[in-house]
Amino acid sequence: MTEPTIKAEEFQKFREFFYRKTGIRYETSNRYFVDKRILERIVATKSGDFRSYFTLLRFQASGEELQQLTNRMTVNETYFLREEFQFQCLVNSLLPEIIIRKTDNTPIRIWSIPSSSGEEPYSIAMYLLERWPGINDWDVEIISSDIDTGILRKARIGRYSSRAVQYVPALWMRKYFKPVEDEYQICDDLREAVEFTQVNLAATADTRSYRDFDVIFCRNLLIYFDDLSRKAAAETFYDALKPGGYICLGHSESMSRISSLYQVRNFVEAILYQKPLEAR
Amino acid sequence: MPLIIKKNSEPFFRDERKRNRDCCSLLEGLADPDPTTRRWAARDCIDCLGAAAALVGRLKVEQDISVREVIFTTLTRMGDPLAVAGLVAFLRSEDPALRNEAIEAMKQLPDEMAPILRNLLADADPDVRIFAVNILESLRHPQVEAWLLAVIDNDLHINVCSTAVDLLCEVGTEAALEPLARLKARFADEPYIQFATALALARIGQA
Numbered sequence: 001m002t003e004p005t006i007k008a009e010e011f012q013k014f015r016e017f018f019y020r021k022t023g024i025r026y027e028t029s030n031r032y033f034v035d036k037r038i039l040e041r042i043v044a045t046k047s048g049d050f051r052s053y054f055t056l057l058r059f060q061a062s063g064e065e066l067q068q069l070t071n072r073m074t075v076n077e078t079y080f081l082r083e084e085f086q087f088q089c090l091v092n093s094l095l096p097e098i099i100i101r102k103t104d105n106t107p108i109r110i111w112s113i114p115s116s117s118g119e120e121p122y123s124i125a126m127y128l129l130e131r132w133p134g135i136n137d138w139d140v141e142i143i144s145s146d147i148d149t150g151i152l153r154k155a156r157i158g159r160y161s162s163r164a165v166q167y168v169p170a171l172w173m174r175k176y177f178k179p180v181e182d183e184y185q186i187c188d189d190l191r192e193a194v195e196f197t198q199v200n201l202a203a204t205a206d207t208r209s210y211r212d213f214d215v216i217f218c219r220n221l222l223i224y225f226d227d228l229s230r231k232a233a234a235e236t237f238y239d240a241l242k243p244g245g246y247i248c249l250g251h252s253e254s255m256s257r258i259s260s261l262y263q264v265r266n267f268v269e270a271i272l273y274q275k276p277l278e279a280r
Numbered sequence: 281m282p283l284i285i286k287k288n289s290e291p292f293f294r295d296e297r298k299r300n301r302d303c304c305s306l307l308e309g310l311a312d313p314d315p316t317t318r319r320w321a322a323r324d325c326i327d328c329l330g331a332a333a334a335l336v337g338r339l340k341v342e343q344d345i346s347v348r349e350v351i352f353t354t355l356t357r358m359g360d361p362l363a364v365a366g367l368v369a370f371l372r373s374e375d376p377a378l379r380n381e382a383i384e385a386m387k388q389l390p391d392e393m394a395p396i397l398r399n400l401l402a403d404a405d406p407d408v409r410i411f412a413v414n415i416l417e418s419l420r421h422p423q424v425e426a427w428l429l430a431v432i433d434n435d436l437h438i439n440v441c442s443t444a445v446d447l448l449c450e451v452g453t454e455a456a457l458e459p460l461a462r463l464k465a466r467f468a469d470e471p472y473i474q475f476a477t478a479l480a481l482a483r484i485g486q487a
Contacts, residue, residue: 204323208320227388228356228357235353239320260345260349279346280316
């Protein structure tokens with residue numbers, strides 16, 4: 001039996017379909033990465049060839065195979081305290097502004113997307129506990145989302161390699177992690193402090209209920225989107241934020257190139273973007 | 281360890297929708313007094329019959345920039361002939377913001393714009409022809425250079441040709457060398473054309 005292959009026009013067909021479903025666009029230069037994962041799934045589903053597999057992908061009522069493939073197509077490489085200057089900005093600049101504006105005792109809400117395997121939302125939780133005295137007076141909700149259901153399972157479990165925790169201070173390691181074999185298990189208190197949810201940022205039905213956030217971390221995700229999907233994501237975040245809420249992007253990303261809806265805020269620690277206070 | 285972060289103390293999945301999500305309600309929602317409702321209506325009506333016309337109609341009166349952005353995004357995502365025709369019509373708008381937003385939207389639609397660009401570049405109104413060249417600025421389409429070369433060979437208006445030459449400075453290849461030389465000769469008494477074509481020829485020659 002011959003090995004299945006993917007022709008150029010099949011790649012084209014697939015990438016248009018995948019873009020429509022997820023907002024993620026792959027270029028021809030990504031073919032090796034994309035082909036490899038599709039071929040793995042053709043074998044795993046016993047589809048035999050691309051044509052049968054694509055039919056399954058498009059018409060399966062449950063959408064289970066599309067989810068399986070999406071899980072494999074998304075990159076989940078990250079580590080604790082990555083781009084730490086933004087967490088410093090959160091505790092030193094953003095939260096003091098937020099509590100001055102607050103007129104009620106509702107929790108401060110933070111959305112971290114994509115969650116990947118949990119390094120970012122858990123880093124936020126640790127940073128709040130260790131570096132923000134206000135945590136004694138204010139409740140904080142941390143919600144973290146990803147399109148990849150497999151990675152969400154990993155995030156909920158919270159077990160990490162030494163590479164993922166290499167920048168975590170020793171004191172924090174002792175306090176929040178427990179060595180298990182050659183890995184590190186995050187403590188239950190932190191696991192329970194973060195709510196993980198599945199969200200496809202390109203699906204309005206998924207994001208509609210995400211509202212009233214004070215801060216959104218969306219770092220190194222929009223670089224995988226094309227211009228139109230980036231703009232749609234910026235508009236989704238606009239409706240997810242409270243007036244005056246902040247959005248933190250990755251260091252190579254700029255909201256100014258995506259949308260004119262936000263004001264640029266130049267803090268000592270980082271440049272962030274703010275939904276105007278007067279916005280409705 | 282005293283953990284004060286609370287997990288989901290109140291459900292965050294609150295359904296704040298004021299209207300039903302059927303097409304009729306969504307299109308009515310475009311005129312709701314609340315901008316958040318208008319944004320969501322504009323986002324959710326993407327699959328509704330007649331939505332393109334309703335969105336284009338709303339753009340003519342919409343003052344809230346956040347609602348306008350969402351409407352333009354939805355029209356771009358639709359990309360059907362009605363949506364494209366609506367965007368094209370804004371090239372004749374007297375409102376520069378609306379016009380520029382429409383140009384930005386059309387830049388995202390290379391395949392949909394391709395069949396009508398030749399007509400836009402031949403429009404009787406030189407301003408519309410300039411805006412059509414502006415669309416080409418970041419349109420990802422293999423014909424962009426060919427369209428620009430047709431402009432500099434045929435258009436009689438100096439501002440249209442100048443705009444095209446400025447863009448050829450960035451995207452021109454060897455194929456542009458002769459048309460640029462012809463343009464330089466055609467507008468021999470126009471200092472800007474002389475300057476811009478010399479610059480374009482030098483840049484392409486060095487490439």
